[in-house]
Amino acid sequence: MAPLLEIKDLHAEIAGGRKIINGMNLTINPGEVHAIMGPNGAGKSTLSYVLSGKPGYEITGGEVIFRGVNLLDLSPDERAAHGLFLCFQYPLEIPGVSNMAFLHTAVNSQRKKRGEVELTSPELVRKVRELGKTLGIDADMLKRPVNVGFSGGEKKRNETLQMMLLEPYFCVLDEADSGLDIDALKVVSNGVNALRSPERSMLVITHYQRLLDYIVPDVVHVFNAGRIVHTGGKELALELEATGYAQYQSEAA
Amino acid sequence: MAAVQDTVEQVRSIDVDQYKYGFETNIESEKAPKGLSEEVIRFISTKKEEPEWMLQWRLDAYARWLTMQEPEWARVSYPQIDFQDLYYYSQPKKFKAPKSLDEVDPEILKTYEKLGIPLREQVILAGVEIPEGERPKIAVDAVFDSVSVATTFKEELKAAGVIFMPISEALREHPDLVKQYLGSVVPATDNYYATLNQAVFSDGSFVYIPPGVRCPMELSTYFRINEKNTGQFERTLIIADKGSYVSYLEGCTAPMRDENQLHAAVVELVALDDAEIKYSTVQNWYPGDAEGKGGIYNFVTKRGDCRGRNSKISWTQVETGSAITWKYPSCVLRGEGSSGEFYSIAISNGRQQVDSGTKMIHLGKNTTSRIISKGISAGKSNNTYRGLVSAHRKAAGARNFTNCDSLLIGDLCGAHTVPYIEAKNPTAQFEHEATTSKISEDMLFYCMQRGLSQEDAVALVVNGFVRDVLQQLPMEFAVEAQKLISISLEGSVG
Ligand SMILES: Nc1ncnc2c1ncn2[C@@H]1O[C@H](COP(=O)(O)OP(=O)(O)OP(=O)(O)O)[C@@H](O)[C@H]1O
Ligand SMILES: [Mg+2]
Numbered sequence: 196m197a198p199l200l201e202i203k204d205l206h207a208e209i210a211g212g213r214k215i216i217n218g219m220n221l222t223i224n225p226g227e228v229h230a231i232m233g234p235n236g237a238g239k240s241t242l243s244y245v246l247s248g249k250p251g252y253e254i255t256g257g258e259v260i261f262r263g264v265n266l267l268d269l270s271p272d273e274r275a276a277h278g279l280f281l282c283f284q285y286p287l288e289i290p291g292v293s294n295m296a297f298l299h300t301a302v303n304s305q306r307k308k309r310g311e312v313e314l315t316s317p318e319l320v321r322k323v324r325e326l327g328k329t330l331g332i333d334a335d336m337l338k339r340p341v342n343v344g345f346s347g348g349e350k351k352r353n354e355t356l357q358m359m360l361l362e363p364y365f366c367v368l369d370e371a372d373s374g375l376d377i378d379a380l381k382v383v384s385n386g387v388n389a390l391r392s393p394e395r396s397m398l399v400i401t402h403y404q405r406l407l408d409y410i411v412p413d414v415v416h417v418f419n420a421g422r423i424v425h426t427g428g429k430e431l432a433l434e435l436e437a438t439g440y441a442q443y444q445s446e447a448a
Numbered sequence: 449m450a451a452v453q454d455t456v457e458q459v460r461s462i463d464v465d466q467y468k469y470g471f472e473t474n475i476e477s478e479k480a481p482k483g484l485s486e487e488v489i490r491f492i493s494t495k496k497e498e499p500e501w502m503l504q505w506r507l508d509a510y511a512r513w514l515t516m517q518e519p520e521w522a523r524v525s526y527p528q529i530d531f532q533d534l535y536y537y538s539q540p541k542k543f544k545a546p547k548s549l550d551e552v553d554p555e556i557l558k559t560y561e562k563l564g565i566p567l568r569e570q571v572i573l574a575g576v577e578i579p580e581g582e583r584p585k586i587a588v589d590a591v592f593d594s595v596s597v598a599t600t601f602k603e604e605l606k607a608a609g610v611i612f613m614p615i616s617e618a619l620r621e622h623p624d625l626v627k628q629y630l631g632s633v634v635p636a637t638d639n640y641y642a643t644l645n646q647a648v649f650s651d652g653s654f655v656y657i658p659p660g661v662r663c664p665m666e667l668s669t670y671f672r673i674n675e676k677n678t679g680q681f682e683r684t685l686i687i688a689d690k691g692s693y694v695s696y697l698e699g700c701t702a703p704m705r706d707e708n709q710l711h712a713a714v715v716e717l718v719a720l721d722d723a724e725i726k727y728s729t730v731q732n733w734y735p736g737d738a739e740g741k742g743g744i745y746n747f748v749t750k751r752g753d754c755r756g757r758n759s760k761i762s763w764t765q766v767e768t769g770s771a772i773t774w775k776y777p778s779c780v781l782r783g784e785g786s787s788g789e790f791y792s793i794a795i796s797n798g799r800q801q802v803d804s805g806t807k808m809i810h811l812g813k814n815t816t817s818r819i820i821s822k823g824i825s826a827g828k829s830n831n832t833y834r835g836l837v838s839a840h841r842k843a844a845g846a847r848n849f850t851n852c853d854s855l856l857i858g859d860l861c862g863a864h865t866v867p868y869i870e871a872k873n874p875t876a877q878f879e880h881e882a883t884t885s886k887i888s889e890d891m892l893f894y895c896m897q898r899g900l901s902q903e904d905a906v907a908l909v910v911n912g913f914v915r916d917v918l919q920q921l922p923m924e925f926a927v928e929a930q931k932l933i934s935i936s937l938e939g940s941v942g
Contacts, residue, residue, distance in 0.1 A: 249893050271896040280897075287894040291912030297898075300908060305899035340912065357898060 197263070199225045199396045200365055205257035207245045214255070215241045217421030223365075226393040230407055230432060231400045233418035234440045239400045240284055242418075243367045247281040248274050262364060276308035278364030280357075282371050286350045289341040294353070297341045298323055298360055305361060326359045330386055331379075347374030355386040366390070366397045372406040384409030404432040417443045479678070480537035486510065489647055492537050496616045496650075499623060509636045509646035516640045522803040523832045523864060524772050526708070526745065534710060535678040536648045586666045586697070587612055589653045591682055601665065608664050610694075611656040615683055618654035625656055629687055633716035633753045633780070641712040641774075642749040645681045649714065652682035657692035657723070666922060668697035671713075679710040686716070688723035690756065695726040697925055708736075708771060712747045721756030721783065726764070728921055729777075730929050733769035735936075738827070740799030743771025750777035754786035754815075762789035763806065764920045766929040768936040771800060776834065778807035781815035781846075788817040791920040793929070795936045796829030796861070805835035805866075810846035810876065819850040822914045825861035826937055832864040839876035846876040854884040855913050857906065857937065907934040 200223040207216040215238040223229055233239055245252050246259065248271035259266040266274060289297065303313040314322070327337060330352045342350050351371060358366055368387065372380055387397070387410050399410055407415070407429060415432050417425040417440065424443045425431075480491045489510055493503040518529075587601035589612065605612050611622060618626050634642050653669045671682060688694055698715075711733060717725050727750075736743025746769075752761035763777040779788025790806035808817035817837065825831040831854065839846040854863035865882050887909060895905035911918070911930055918926050 247897050249897075250889060270902075271893060272899050272901050275897055275899040283894065283897075287888075287891050289891060289895070289909060289912055291915035292908055297895075297908070300900060300904070301895075301898035304901065304904060308899065361898070 196224060198222045198260075199227075199262060201260045202246075203258050203260075205245070205259060206255040207241070207252050208255055209241075210251050210253050215252075215421050216245060219257070219422045221416070221423060223396045223398065225396055226391075227414065228391065228397045228399060228410065228412045230412035230415045230429075231398060231418045231423075232402065232415065232432065232435055234444070237419050238421040239418055240369055241421075243281055243369050243398075243400065246274075246367060247271055247279060272304065273308065275361075275363075276305045280361055280363035280366045282351075282354045282358055282366060282368040284369040284373065286342050286354050288343045288345075290343055292341050293338055294341050295320065295323060295337045298357065301357065302360060323356070323360060326356055329382075329389070330356050330359075331382055332356055348376060348379040351375055351383055352379065352386075355383050359386055359390060362390075364395055366395070367400070368397065369400045370402065371399070372401055372403060380406070380409065404436045407432045419443050478539055479535045482535055483532040484510075484534070484536060484648065488536055492648060492650060495537065495539070496619070498616075498619060501627065502619060505631070505636075506647050509643050510648075512636055513640070513643040513647055516643060518640050522774050522834070523830060523866075524774060524801040524803050526772055526801075529710060529745070531644075536681070537650055538678045586668050589614065589667075589669045591651055591653075591669060591671045604664065605667075609658040609661055610663050610667075611654065612667055613654055615652045615654040615685060618685075622654075622656070625687070626654065626685070629716070629718055630683075630685055631716075633718060633751050634714050634749050639749060641747040642714050645683060645712050645714045645749070648679075649681045649683040652684045652713070653686075654684075655686040655694060655696065657688045657694045659690040659692060661689075661692045663692070663694040666695050666697055668699065670699045679712065681711075682713045684713070684715040685718075686725060686727070687718045688720065688725045688759075690721045690723060692720075693724045693726075695922060696728070697922065698727070698729045699732070699928075708743055708745055709734075710745050710747070711770075713749070715748070715750040715777075717750075717752035717761055719752065719754050719756060719759035719761050719783075719786070722758050723756060724760040724762075725752065726762050727752070727777070728764040728925055729766065730921075730925055730932065731765065731767045731769050731773070732932055734771075735769045735798060735800050736771040738798045740771065743800075744769065745772045746770035746775060747772075748775040750775065751780065752778070752788065753780045754783050754788060754812075756783045756786070758785040759783050760787045760789075762791070762920070764789075764791040764917065765793070765804075766917075766921070766925075766932065767792070767794040767802060767804060768932045770802075773800075773802040773804050775804045776806055778809065778836075779817060780809045780811065781817060781843075782811045783815075784812045785814050786812060787815065789920075790817075790819045790821070790835075791917040792821045792833075793824070793914045793917045793933070794821070794831060794833075795824045795826075795933060796831045797826040797936055797938075798829060799827070800829040802830070803832045803834055805833045807836040808838070808848055810837075810839040810843040810848070812843060814845040815843060816846070817848045819848070819852070820916055821850075821852045822917055823852070823854040823863055824857065824910060824913065824933075824937070825854070825863045826857035828860045830862045830864070832866060834866045834868075836868040836870070837878055837880075838868075838870040839873045839878075841872045843873050844875045846871075846873060846878075848876075848878045850878070850880045850882075852880075852882040853913070854882075855910065856884065856886045857910075903934075903938070906937055910934075910937060 202219055202221040205216050205219040208214040231239055254267055299319050306313050332352055412429050415427055416423045480488045489506050589599045599613055636643055636646050657663050719725050733744035733746055754761055761779050767773055781788050788808050794802045794804050796802045806819055821833050823831045823833055833852050837848045852865050856863055863884055867880055869878055891909055892905045921929055
């Protein structure tokens with residue numbers, strides 16, 4: 196079985212500045228959920244941006260193969276249409292654009308790029324309402340401008356809604372649990388778990404083992420100074436919670 | 449809900465590299481001799497078969513204009529205009545005021561069809577899919593260079609008592625009305641371009657809504673400059689008598705030409721007791737090329753007089769065209785309890801220069817005004833909001849709310865806000881909010897991560913930014929406007 200995603204000796208720096216990703220290797224097979232844990236400033240969010248093509252980073256070495264294509268050759272929207280979804284640590288607000296209109300534009304932009312038939316308004320509205328219900332997102336939140344005035348938890352639920360609607364092959368969740376109360380954590384995790392399937396893989400970035408009680412990973416990586424320094428099973432997360440990152444930091448140095 | 453989607457669709461389906469209205473109509477024209485003189489003014493007046501007082505009115509303005517200086521306070525720069533190097537009057541040859549649409553030159557009909565403004569009465573502005581039966585009717589007055597070539601729905605309007613015709617025709621059919629109101633809002637002394645307009649104006653629309661009548665359809669004028677080196681000086685006069693209502697739309701385009709062309713229009717609105725006028729403009733004159741070659745110089749004076757108690761005038765403008773825009777649609781709030789509104793979207797790209805805004809002059813008691821201005825600058829353009837809000841001594845209880853937002857796309861453009869506030873009455877309450885922001889890379893990336901191309905992302909963010917104003921436009925125009933906004937910003941990022 197071909198891997199879904201292969202990161203090979205990836206090096207990246209902030210354009211004209213510091214090196215952040217330092218020879219990273221990672222292979223993710225279809226259906227697997229990988230968790231990444233690591234200290235603040237280790238480069239976890241940067242990794243998610245480099246994978247999704249955010250401007251401002253320079254790739255200085257290595258390659259990323261995603262579903263048979265060289266991911267780094269694609270523009271961010273092409274990567275999205277090819278099935279990569281980034282659940283943002285800090286979702287952006289878009290004033291004046293209703294959530295529903297945004298979803299409609301996003302879905303159909305992707306479908307069009309893939310040469311698929313586009314969703315009609317009624318089809319989309321029905322689908323969004325159904326998914327919204329499972330996430331506690333009501334009609335009012337769908338009418339409001341994207342993320343504007345949403346609470347931290349509402350923003351994360353909204354990210355989950357987008358993810359469920361877009362049905363990507365690969366989801367990168369950057370601290371999907373930050374700012375969530377216990378109930379919201381369950382709601383978001385349920386949404387993510389509903390998406391788990393033999394074809395779909397996930398990379399879950401988190402600081403807390405608690406999230407991994409809900410979204411149970413197949414593999415846990417310790418990430419430090421721009422690369423994976425240790426890999427284990429789901430029990431590794433528990434261990435880290437007890438011991439912290441100190442031993443891995445020396446390992447990286 | 450799907451409005452944003454529609455925009456994206458429309459942008460995709462349009463060849464955005466070209467100013468789509470830039471074609472030229474090959475039609476023979478008859479012009480006044482080049483340059484400006486008393487003879488030329490007499491020529492125009494004779495062509496229009498005007499009464500003597502009208503000629504005199506023009507000549508007075510001309511004499512005054514000769515003593516005036518071109519204003520220099522606006523943040524725009526352009527080479528000195530040679531007013532003797534222009535034609536002041538041009539009409540299609542063999543032109544005879546048509547009695548019905550069948551008499552209109554087919555070349556001209558074709559031109560308007562190409563522009564999406566069919567002059568057949570059963571259809572409306574192109575590009576909008578509305579089921580048959582639900583289509584709102586829009587009466588159109590089409591002005592081609594210096595003359596009105598067609599006015600639609602005349603009969604139906606007549607039945608409602610509404611007068612909608614070229615101003616040259618109104619001078620013949622309703623001389624008293626024209627004489628009573630013409631120049632009563634924008635006097636000959638007003639400003640350089642308005643005075644010039646008074647001397648040489650060629651045509652434009654005249655509207656009169658009788659007391660208590662709600663105009664049964666939208667009225668609109670579509671201006672087209674076709675001839676080379678020809679100035680367009682139209683004059684529009686709209687009177688809403690007591691308790692009446694009218695919504696009026698104005699659109700404009702011109703061919704792409706390397707030379708700059710001058711457009712100096714005057715619009716006067718009068719609202720009597722309890723009357724309401726809603727005036728919407730989608731201005732899309734040729735803006736010149738990316739290097740600033742060619743384009744229309746748009747020096748326009750628009751003013752509404754809320755003469756009656758509780759009268760209301762609202763201006764909505766979407767300004768995307770012209771090399772230079774110098775335009776301040778204003779309201780004189782004379783009647784007690786009257787109110788004025790100004791909603792504006794001004795977009796500049798390439799080398800365009802926009803200096804636009806409004807004046808709200810509070811004269812009467814308990815008058816209110818509201819200003820919402822959205823400026824978007826891209827490319828190497830400059831975009832200035834200039835607004836005056838004043839309350840005179842007797843304007844007790846005057847209130848204004850102003851909100852001016854500017855959005856910058858790229859690093860080479862400029863946005864400026866110049867508000868003037870004068871309150872001579874201590875009970876006046878004026879509120880002013882202003883923001884300037886850059887289109888955020890992070891926001892664009894967020895949209896692109898969800899699958900939108902960069903251009904679609906810009907269009908989406910900008911449409912969100914101008915939403916408050918778009919909502920003020922009649923629906924058919926809002927769609928047109930969204931489309932225009934996206935096209936105007938083509939190539940503004942990356
Ligand atoms: N645009 C930028 N300019 C300068 N430094 C940056 C930029 N982006 C990231 N960095 C730096 O790169 C390093 C890695 O940041 P990153 O956000 O990827 O860390 P992280 O592992 O996600 O941390 P956290 O756990 O706190 O979210 C940090 O030192 C950060 O300050
Ligand atoms: Mg982070």
